[in-house]
Amino acid sequence: MPYVENRKRNLSLVLKLQWNMYFQLAIIIILALLLIAPTLWFSREKKSIVFAHRNTLFNLENAISINMSQIDLRRQNLNKYEFLKYNVHDALIIQNEIEL
Amino acid sequence: MIRFLLLILVLFNCTSFYSQDKVKIDSINKIYVQGLNIPQDSIVALFQKNLNDAETIAYELGMADAYSQLSLVYGYQGKYEESAKNAINGIKIYEKLNKLDRVADYYAEMGYTMKYRDLEKGLYYMQKGKAIAEENDFENELKDIYNNYGVLKEMNHELDSALIFYNKGLKIKLEINDTIGIPYSWSNMAGVYGLQENFLKAREYFNKSLQQRLVWADSLGIAENYTQLGEVFMAEKKWNEAIPLMHKSLPISLNKQYQNLTQYNYKMLSDIFKKLNNADSALYYFEKYSTVKDSVHSLKVQQNISALNIEYETEKKQNEILQQRAQLAEKDLQVRRKNTLIFGSLGLAFVLAFLGYLFYNQQKLKNRQLQKEGELKAALAQIETQNKLQEQRLRISRDLHDNIGAQLTFIISSIDNLKFGFMDISKKLGDKLTNISNFTSQTIYELRDTIWAMNKENITFEDLQARIANFIEHAKNASEETEFSFHIDQEVDKNHLFTSIEGMNIYRIIQEAVNNALKYAEAKAITVYISDDEDEYHISIEDNGKGFDKNLIEMGNGLNNMKKRAGEINGKLIVKSNLQKGTHIRLVFPINS
Numbered sequence: 001m002p003y004v005e006n007r008k009r010n011l012s013l014v015l016k017l018q019w020n021m022y023f024q025l026a027i028i029i030i031l032a033l034l035l036i037a038p039t040l041w042f043s044r045e046k047k048s049i050v051f052a053h054r055n056t057l058f059n060l061e062n063a064i065s066i067n068m069s070q071i072d073l074r075r076q077n078l079n080k081y082e083f084l085k086y087n088v089h090d091a092l093i094i095q096n097e098i099e100l
Numbered sequence: 101m102i103r104f105l106l107l108i109l110v111l112f113n114c115t116s117f118y119s120q121d122k123v124k125i126d127s128i129n130k131i132y133v134q135g136l137n138i139p140q141d142s143i144v145a146l147f148q149k150n151l152n153d154a155e156t157i158a159y160e161l162g163m164a165d166a167y168s169q170l171s172l173v174y175g176y177q178g179k180y181e182e183s184a185k186n187a188i189n190g191i192k193i194y195e196k197l198n199k200l201d202r203v204a205d206y207y208a209e210m211g212y213t214m215k216y217r218d219l220e221k222g223l224y225y226m227q228k229g230k231a232i233a234e235e236n237d238f239e240n241e242l243k244d245i246y247n248n249y250g251v252l253k254e255m256n257h258e259l260d261s262a263l264i265f266y267n268k269g270l271k272i273k274l275e276i277n278d279t280i281g282i283p284y285s286w287s288n289m290a291g292v293y294g295l296q297e298n299f300l301k302a303r304e305y306f307n308k309s310l311q312q313r314l315v316w317a318d319s320l321g322i323a324e325n326y327t328q329l330g331e332v333f334m335a336e337k338k339w340n341e342a343i344p345l346m347h348k349s350l351p352i353s354l355n356k357q358y359q360n361l362t363q364y365n366y367k368m369l370s371d372i373f374k375k376l377n378n379a380d381s382a383l384y385y386f387e388k389y390s391t392v393k394d395s396v397h398s399l400k401v402q403q404n405i406s407a408l409n410i411e412y413e414t415e416k417k418q419n420e421i422l423q424q425r426a427q428l429a430e431k432d433l434q435v436r437r438k439n440t441l442i443f444g445s446l447g448l449a450f451v452l453a454f455l456g457y458l459f460y461n462q463q464k465l466k467n468r469q470l471q472k473e474g475e476l477k478a479a480l481a482q483i484e485t486q487n488k489l490q491e492q493r494l495r496i497s498r499d500l501h502d503n504i505g506a507q508l509t510f511i512i513s514s515i516d517n518l519k520f521g522f523m524d525i526s527k528k529l530g531d532k533l534t535n536i537s538n539f540t541s542q543t544i545y546e547l548r549d550t551i552w553a554m555n556k557e558n559i560t561f562e563d564l565q566a567r568i569a570n571f572i573e574h575a576k577n578a579s580e581e582t583e584f585s586f587h588i589d590q591e592v593d594k595n596h597l598f599t600s601i602e603g604m605n606i607y608r609i610i611q612e613a614v615n616n617a618l619k620y621a622e623a624k625a626i627t628v629y630i631s632d633d634e635d636e637y638h639i640s641i642e643d644n645g646k647g648f649d650k651n652l653i654e655m656g657n658g659l660n661n662m663k664k665r666a667g668e669i670n671g672k673l674i675v676k677s678n679l680q681k682g683t684h685i686r687l688v689f690p691i692n693s
Contacts, residue, residue, distance in 0.1 A: 009422075009426050013426055013429040013430060013433065014429070016433055017429060017432065017433055017436070020433060020436050020437060020440065021436075023440060024436070024440050027440065027443075027444045027447070028447075031444075031447040031448065031450075031451055034448075034451045034455075035451055035454060038454075038455050038458060039454075039458065042458040042459075042461075042462055045462060046462060046465065049462070049465065049466060049469065050465075050469075053469040053472075053473065056473050057472065057473065057476060060473065060476040060477060060479075060480050061476065063480050063484070064476065064479055064480050064483055067480070067483040067484050067486075067487045068483060070487050070491070071483070071486065071487050071490065074490055074491070074494065074555075075556075078552065078555055078556045079556075079563070081552045081556070082567075082570075083549075083567055083571065083604075083607050083608075083611070084570075084571060084574060086544075086545050086548040086549070088498075088501055088548040088551055088552055089498075091552055091555070091556075092494050092497055092498040092501070092551070092552075092555065094491070094494065094495055094498065095491060098487060098488060098491045100488055100491065100492055100495075
């Protein structure tokens with residue numbers, strides 16, 4: 001093959017190699033984005049889920065605590081009943097905040 | 101006489117011969133070297149013989165001319181040392197003979213032959229010859245000197261100056277009709293026009309020169325013209341037009357052993373083929389050139405050939421390397437593409453796996469959270485339900501108590517009103533009303549106990565113990581003469597939980613028993629003792645009162661109530677009483693009732 005034709009062929013190969021390099025670079029960038037973007041999104045989602053969950057737990061525990069304190073108060077009032085005094089009105093105290 | 105005549109005859113003959121030799125020598129010396137079609141060696145031999153002949157007869161002018169011709173021939177052959185040696189020998193004789201025209205010509209010739217080797221020196225000698233010729237107005241010499249001097253000027257890049265001298269030379273040649281010299285002038289002028297890039301005029305003059313030389317069969321000149329015409333085409337980069345002209349010049353220069361022109365032709369051809377990227381031919385002609393040049397100049401040519409060879413080989417190798425590189429690059433490209441595909445796929449698979457993992461983790465977290473929330477919600481629902489149920493029960497109980505209690509209280513109140521409103525009611529009626537009132541009061545108390553027990557799920561042993569102790573303390577305060585004791589066996593589980601009904605009933609039984617002991621038995625000592633065995637509780641209330649006969653005394657409401665209460669907690673009440681010894685009431689009931 002003549003020298004000039006060889007050089008032309010080599011030049012086209014060099015271009016192809018260059019384009020292949022750019023293609024590889026593009027793939028690396030895309031894969032990196034596919035790794036980073038979802039990681040960030042999932043991280044953000046997790047934070048919001050955890051936050052919502054914590055709020056829910058707090059509300060539930062709070063409600064449980066209120067109920068328990070009401071039960072406890074009821075029990076304490078019932079303990080005030082003296083067998084000799086028959087003071088049932090001191091024992092049976094209605095808690096109006098409880099909605100039936 | 102005869103001797104004299106013989107002598108004269110010999111002298112005459114000698115003279116004749118001597119004259120004939122001189123003529124012969126002169127005629128040979130006058131031969132136009134450029135036009136000789138015999139081998140150069142033969143020409144050298146001819147003039148060498150001529151020189152020898154001239155030496156033989158001591159014909160100095162002939163010797164000088166012979167030296168001149170030899171110098172010229174050697175110059176054409178590239179044998180410059182020989183040429184210079186002969187020239188100097190000739191000049192010495194000419195100077196001796198005061199042949200200034202020959203001297204001028206010699207110097208000019210010497211300078212001309214030195215033009216390639218040492219232009220500066222060449223110019224010097226030429227100027228020397230020119231000066232002598234101009235001084236003495238040697239037109240015949242001047243025509244060639246001017247021409248040759250123009251050549252040197254041209255070589256020295258003084259083109260306008262060269263043209264001037266060529267024109268000077270041409271003028272003389274035209275005047276004397278120097279048919280051989282005129283073409284030289286035309287050729288030289290054409291060369292200058294070529295250098296000035298006036299190629300049309302250059303070709304015109306070269307052709308004029310060629311035509312003239314063809315007429316006079318000036319082989320060397322013809323060869324030179326062909327070469328020069330080729331050079332014009334080369335200057336115009338018309339390589340293909342130049343090649344045939346060089347090929348026309350070559351055989352002539354080879355035949356004439358005109359080494360300088362031959363090597364020049366080869367060089368030009370080598371250059372042309374190099375321009376045409378024909379390395380093979382370029383190398384071929386360069387080798388030819390160097391072969392010729394080596395014999396003329398120094399070994400530097402070998403290096404150039406080697407360099408050209410190397411250049412050729414290098415170009416060949418470079419070509420091979422480029423081919424190999426191209427193949428390697430192609431393979432490399434294929435491998436890279438495969439690698440790109442593989443790594444890209446692996447990368448994508450990894451990314452998908454990673455996304456899957458992230459998603460799985462998120463779901464796992466959500467599930468965990470949901471589970472926890474579910475548990476808490478269930479717990480909340482349970483406790484809310486329990487709370488609401490308890491609250492509802494309490495409210496209902498309270499309402500119940502309020503309603504029924506109020507009614508019962510009304511009944512009591514009404515009965516009391518009756519009792520005190522009607523002063524004349526009988527004792528029996530009064531007692532009956534009192535019983536009803538007491539029963540109603542008792543009912544209210546039981547209602548309250550029941551309501552309390554409904555709402556209180558259980559009572560600890562500790563709490564019960566405290567209440568019983570409290571009751572006993574009250575009883576003590578109410579009856580200071582009576583000694584009370586309350587014991588609980590150590591084995592009894594103090595953490596046991598009684599239901600409220602159990603606790604209530606146990607307390608009421610103890611209360612009733614103690615009240616009975618105080619009211620009816622007139623006891624001085626009352627003991628309450630709680631113990632247990634494996635699966636039963638034993639509560640004993642013992643007093644040292646007056647006791648009673650069970651067969652004679654009917655069980656009153658108190659004892660019946662106690663039995664009823666014992667029955668409610670799946671227990672039994674055992675009453676033992678001995679007159680004047682006291683009463684022992686034992687309540688037995690199962691632990692997990």
